[in-house]
Amino acid sequence: MGFEDWAAEPINWVFLAVALATTVSGLRVVTSPNVVHAALFLVAALAGTAAIFLLLAAEFLAWVLVLVYIGAVIVLFLFGIMITRAPTGRDEAEVDHGRRLPAVLVSTALFILLLWGLVSQWGDTTLDSVTAGTPTSVLAEGLLGRFVFPFEVVGFVLLAALVGGITIARRDLSPAEEKERESR
Amino acid sequence: MSPWLALAIWLLVVATIIPVMGMAIGYAEMKISAHMQSRIGPYFAGGRFGWAQLIADGVKFFQKEDLVPDNADRPVFKMAPVLVMVGTVGLFVVIPFGPGLTPQNLDLGIFYALAISSIGTIGVLMAGWSSGNKYSLMGGLRAAGQLIAYELPLVLAVVGVVILAGTMSLDGIVQAQISWFSEAGWSLGMPFVIVQAVGLGVFFVASLAELSRIPFDMPIAESELVMGYLTEYSGFRFLFFFLAEFANMFTLSAIAATLFLGGYWVPGVPDSILQFVGPLVLLGKIALFVFVSIWFRWTFPRFREDQLQTLAWKWLVPISLANIIVTGVLKVVL
Numbered sequence: 419m420g421f422e423d424w425a426a427e428p429i430n431w432v433f434l435a436v437a438l439a440t441t442v443s444g445l446r447v448v449t450s451p452n453v454v455h456a457a458l459f460l461v462a463a464l465a466g467t468a469a470i471f472l473l474l475a476a477e478f479l480a481w482v483l484v485l486v487y488i489g490a491v492i493v494l495f496l497f498g499i500m501i502t503r504a505p506t507g508r509d510e511a512e513v514d515h516g517r518r519l520p521a522v523l524v525s526t527a528l529f530i531l532l533l534w535g536l537v538s539q540w541g542d543t544t545l546d547s548v549t550a551g552t553p554t555s556v557l558a559e560g561l562l563g564r565f566v567f568p569f570e571v572v573g574f575v576l577l578a579a580l581v582g583g584i585t586i587a588r589r590d591l592s593p594a595e596e597k598e599r600e601s602r
Numbered sequence: 603m604s605p606w607l608a609l610a611i612w613l614l615v616v617a618t619i620i621p622v623m624g625m626a627i628g629y630a631e632m633k634i635s636a637h638m639q640s641r642i643g644p645y646f647a648g649g650r651f652g653w654a655q656l657i658a659d660g661v662k663f664f665q666k667e668d669l670v671p672d673n674a675d676r677p678v679f680k681m682a683p684v685l686v687m688v689g690t691v692g693l694f695v696v697i698p699f700g701p702g703l704t705p706q707n708l709d710l711g712i713f714y715a716l717a718i719s720s721i722g723t724i725g726v727l728m729a730g731w732s733s734g735n736k737y738s739l740m741g742g743l744r745a746a747g748q749l750i751a752y753e754l755p756l757v758l759a760v761v762g763v764v765i766l767a768g769t770m771s772l773d774g775i776v777q778a779q780i781s782w783f784s785e786a787g788w789s790l791g792m793p794f795v796i797v798q799a800v801g802l803g804v805f806f807v808a809s810l811a812e813l814s815r816i817p818f819d820m821p822i823a824e825s826e827l828v829m830g831y832l833t834e835y836s837g838f839r840f841l842f843f844f845l846a847e848f849a850n851m852f853t854l855s856a857i858a859a860t861l862f863l864g865g866y867w868v869p870g871v872p873d874s875i876l877q878f879v880g881p882l883v884l885l886g887k888i889a890l891f892v893f894v895s896i897w898f899r900w901t902f903p904r905f906r907e908d909q910l911q912t913l914a915w916k917w918l919v920p921i922s923l924a925n926i927i928v929t930g931v932l933k934v935v936l
Contacts, residue, residue, distance in 0.1 A: 443912070482717075484721065488721060489723060492724065493746055497747065500739060500742065501743060501877060528615070
């Protein structure tokens with residue numbers, strides 16, 4: 419496909435804009451000196467990812483990303499940051515641990531691994547059209563039919579993690595403290 | 603019609619509907635509150651019934667200075683009202699106003715609506731944090747805790763309806779209510795409130811909490827937090843929050859009416875007539891919900907923070923989970 423063909427298709431320009439915005443926001447997540455700004459750039463990066471899913475007609479995945487990650491996970495992030503410390507302006511605390519080289523190595527290795535996996539598995543596959551996405555009912559049948567066992571296992575593991583988290587974080591009051599609290 | 607022209611028309615429609623609806627609901631709130639408390643309320647503006655009061659208020663907001671506090675984080679402070687508005691405007695896309703009158707009949711209608719409305723939470727947190735004011739921060743924190751807690755029952759309450767209708771498209775849900783019992787040649791409709799009264803109750807309470815309306819107005823509790831996350835906002839940006847709240851009230855009521863009361867449908871009226879009266883019917887059902895929420899406002903005192911969380915996690919979530927199980931079992935058995 420030459421540049422002419424590429425430029426004639428408006429969706430390519432949309433993709434370019436979305437992909438650039440996502441990449442820049444992703445970079446700002448790790449370079450921003452203020453931890454709240456980093457979380458907000460993560461929102462932008464996730465929104466860009468959702469938009470790319472929409473361009474691929476994967477509607478359900480896009481809205482799951484918005485509902486679960488933007489609507490719940492990031493809100494919890496921000497909640498956690500604000501409840502502990504909420505720096506406005508420049509954050510005095512050092513959020514950069516300075517180990518640039520290992521970070522670059524690990525992320526490059528991860529990128530190569532993912533790229534290699536995707537290209538070797540689906541490198542030759544082309545989408546006939548992106549206008550017809552997968553209906554949600556097909557996705558549901560897959561999750562609750564063929565993949566029901568892994569699905570349930572993941573659910574079980576998450577439940578165990580939740581219970582474990584509560585057990586670690588919660589400290590039961592001793593009888594003396596209990597009495598003191600009631601008398602207050 | 604070119605897509606750009608269509609886009610311009612839609613933008614114009616939305617840009618008209620939101621302020622008009624905001625003003626209509628704001629006026630209703632003023633007058634109904636006044637009557638419930640036996641005070642006269644706005645009376646003189648415009649000559650009669652004080653109809654011009656809100657227009658005067660709107661003009662006042664336009665004239666006010668757009669203040670940004672010195673301690674504020676400027677870009678975040680300025681983005682927050684826009685983000686809150688996005689969550690509201692996005693909801694208008696999927697509401698079915700009549701047969702064939704859905705702006706976009708998405709396959710995932712209700713799921714999209716719940717996802718897009720959750721974006722507003724980020725806007726509220728941004729407003730609370732970026733103001734550089736401890737009252738705002740407390741308000742933002744309370745809002746985040748409350749919105750997370752009540753989003754769960756809101757989503758779970760919808761699941762019962764989705765199980766019954768067998769679709770997530772809002773238009774499909776209305777159609778499922780129109781032809782609930784259908785035998786050869788005739789059909790009998792049923793609004794889902796008859797079998798999903800529990801779902802409606804949970805949805806309504808949770809949507810009141812999502813809107814931070816009294817009795818769930820902990821995030822802006824005037825007597826404790828000045829105005830919560832709105833403290834530092836003035837002029838046009840305050841107006842944005844204000845309009846978003848009323849427009850959100852409108853859209854959430856519209857979704858409740860669509861899910862549980864049959865949306866634009868009235869029994870015994872054919873589609874050809876519904877095409878014209880459908881939007882009015884929907885408006886009537888929305889007005890019912892709006893009236894009840896204003897009524898709530900002057901009936902219940904504000905919750906305490908722990909009572910608010912108890913209601914969400916110990917009552918609404920288990921009730922809606924039980925509702926899903928019962929609905930699912932009955933759907934399979936019957």
